[in-house]
Amino acid sequence: MTKRVDFTTVGVAQETIDDVVEVLDSGRFVKGPVGERFEDKFAEKTGVEHAVCVSSGTAALLLALRGAGIGPGDQVLVPGHSFFATVSPVLTLGADPVFVDIDPETYTMDPTDLAEKAADAANPEAVIPVHIYGLMADMAAIEAVAEEHDLFVLEDACQAHFAERNGVTAGDAGDAGAFSFYPSKNMTVAGDGGMVTTDDSDLARRMRQLRNHGRDDDGVHRALGLNYRLDETNAAVGVAQLGRVERWNRNRQTAAERYTDALANVSEVTTPTEPADASHVYHLYVIQSPDRDALRDHLESNGIDTGLHYGTALHEHPAVTDQIPSVTLPETEALVDRILSLPMYPEIPEGDVEYVTNTIREFYR
Ligand SMILES: Cc1ncc(COP(=O)(O)O)c(C=O)c1O
Structure with missing residues (x-):
């Protein structure tokens, strides 16, 4: 018989299952304390002020861009090499992607090409460096270009939970960082899930509003949001995985x-x-x-x-x-x-x- 070597996901241990059962017993399945605990722990480990848990990495990218006000007519610089979800939120918002080549050594966004593309662009508003395969992009060089052109920097850290470069943790280098908990990622929530990290309180507030139908705490909908919430059972798995990642x-x-x-x-x-x-x-x-x-x-x-x-x-x-x-x-x-x-x-x-x-x-x- 031939040996089989395949891709496997990370494990979900018995004590995690107990945490999930606790959520099920509580009857509180969404918008509860476990999601908040997951956010607090994730923010602390990443070294940021705020973490906002959402329903997927794609939702994390979409809400961060929307929260930053990206929309029709804006140009967003993205690398040519990534998973499709790096660019689909840009197009979904009616913004225009401007593709940037990669550095052939690291496969991450080439800061020199970024500088050229940003200089040539008519209305560049944001850049999405991708920490592809788990290696952070050269954020120092990318930040320098972003500063020159006043770009919102959204790290696509969907493949890079707790990666570091130059002493900085993924998700703590740009204006915001987007993470995925899809089951094959470095950590999961035993299903789909995502997180956005940021130090910007206003951006965090807008993303919380947008993930919950654009609703504010007083029950009034002041923005057009949809439902991008993370379930409490998934958050329970996420908290446990944070101790293992x-x-x-x-x-x-x-x-x-x-x-x-x-x-x-x-x-x-x-x-x-x-x-x-x-x-x-x-x-x-x-x-x-x-x-x-x-x-x-x-x-x-x-x-x-x-x-x-x-x-x-x-x-x-x-x-x-x-x-x-x-x-x-x-x-x-x-x-x-x-x-x-x-x-x-x-x-x-x-x-x-x-x-x-x-x-x-x-x-x-
Ligand atoms: C680089 C990158 N960006 C975005 C995503 C989207 O994440 P999700 O599948 O959780 O929506 C993924 C993962 O699938 C990814 O690898």
């Missing part, structure tokens, strides 16, 4: 180190770059190979699941090209044909990492 991140880092060491002598394979000032939390471990598709088939035939994150650049999805004139981003476009995500989760056995790397070595022998 750092250990899981360390486990991911150990697995990444094993992959990188074992692949060091395979000249055809490029392993992830970890800048000296960064703590990469390896939501994904992504290699580059010029023979990506054949290598993927070889791994698959040896029982190893791999992923493509992401096989199409953001600016090339039909839902985007239908609305935005086509652009060229050379580094992004070169990358998407070469990337391959290897199995990565906190409890991945050392033997599985060895099996995957041996199978890659065998392919190139």
